[in-house]
Amino acid sequence: MYVGIDVGGTAIKAGVVDENGSIIARGSVDSQPGSGAEMVRLMYVAMCHALDRGMISRDRVTAVGIGSSGLCDNEKGTMVYSPNIAYDNTPVREYFTERMDVRVDLDNDANCAAAGEYVVAGEGRGSFVFVTLGTGVGGGIIIDGKLLRGVNGGAGELGHTTVYPGGRLCGCGRRGCWEAYASVSGLINDARERGGWFAAQSEITGRTPFEGAAAGIPEAVEVRDRWIENVAMGVCNLVNVFQPDRLVIGGAISKEGENLLAPIRKFVSENAYTRGIPGLKRTEITAARLGNDAGIVGAAFLHKIH
């Protein structure tokens, strides 16, 4: 039995997760983002709530995983820094292991989601790339069953590869990052800049261009297709670098399913460097399977990819 804890600036959600990725019991508490130490205590409380509700004793838990925004140091078991939670090399593992005999792993949200998708997709060896399209573009890379962390835990910043030098300003302060084009925020910006039918909408979300395109609105088709091409171009870059066995696309927008995936697959099959070579195995490109529970389930499975 594993526990996954999904730490956000508003709430801390915990779940007891079985081997198949099903959440057996849940617990939740409000965040106190102003104090790192208090946040750690609340992570523990959220876990206890979940265990109590499920009437599961602590000694049946073999691994606890904690996913949070920000940078963590899994070796030391600390949360180093987060832009929206007052971590300051806050010890997390220690707090848990002083209270129970358990393995504790920490990682950021994108790596947790990658862990969850990897496990529910059947694990296996080979290489796995997870791309999440949301407010930003994040990712996680799993090679031969291990998460690629890099020299400093900061690997996998797929969204911050430059693809339009001098282009649109990115949230990171640089120009032309893939994230500035392929995120849902980028899509919403595209729609606003396009105007026309979009200007008449009371609210523009990531779904708006897809809904408009489905209704045959030319501006919506144009915006949706250009955005998908920018997503696909970056996906194709990742395929050329990794040639992964599987590449999974997550984020709420991945619910668009084949409307999003089919053109990405087409772009990659027509543009990947290996496109001309017959008989080669190809990367399988699919949508994420875990929805809102990705943070909990993925955190619970961190021990499998660390």
Add this chain to the structure above:
Amino acid sequence: MYVGIDVGGTAIKAGVVDENGSIIARGSVDSQPGSGAEMVRLMYVAMCHALDRGMISRDRVTAVGIGSSGLCDNEKGTMVYSPNIAYDNTPVREYFTERMDVRVDLDNDANCAAAGEYVVAGEGRGSFVFVTLGTGVGGGIIIDGKLLRGVNGGAGELGHTTVYPGGRLCGCGRRGCWEAYASVSGLINDARERGGWFAAQSEITGRTPFEGAAAGIPEAVEVRDRWIENVAMGVCNLVNVFQPDRLVIGGAISKEGENLLAPIRKFVSENAYTRGIPGLKRTEITAARLGNDAGIVGAAFLHKIH
């Protein structure tokens, strides 16, 4: 004792290589690129020449590595295809193992060079990215001591990531690949397009802009610096994705040393996604150490990264 064989369209060069990467004895024969089977026989002949010259008996060789342009299947031990040698799923390993009791590994030239640089740089765990700047831009990625091959052996096509959508035509048939800008061919194109002082030169090579810049020619400074910035941008993309322990830049142009490396390091330190976070370990960026012998030495060390 290892044997490395560097297979080109003109010559097949073999070397007996010791544990430190020193070549003890060499052999060479002309290529017969019109026949894959004949090429395999000649690889064996080149090895025998080297062993004979070094008066080394075949049973002292524990591993043979073969590096060639094109796509190989190291699992099956075959050369699948090359644009300039008539391979057609040509069995290579079988030919050697029928004649001697030895481990045989095959790979392409960029992966061989990565293997060589990795070993002479002291191996170690962690992650290692090799980028070679030549006619094209190639690369090899070694993670936790193993070469990243991907699902089909085609991983590491770092040069064919799009960084200028719709930009300059690349040799691969697409537009805007990093290779079209960061290769030495790209640099030569930059110089030709710039004209001015360059138009007065009898020949333009990759060294011309560096020599001109050293002599204070403004057009040369401009072309050199723009090219280096394009190289650095792609290197920074790789750093954001991998955060490797080490990134080594190879190809003849890497002999420019600090003229090339210092501005790349500066760009990465100012632009990598982790730039603002204090106290983090950073990727060490250095120039390749193996020169013309990279193919032989790297092939001899393939068994260490497969």
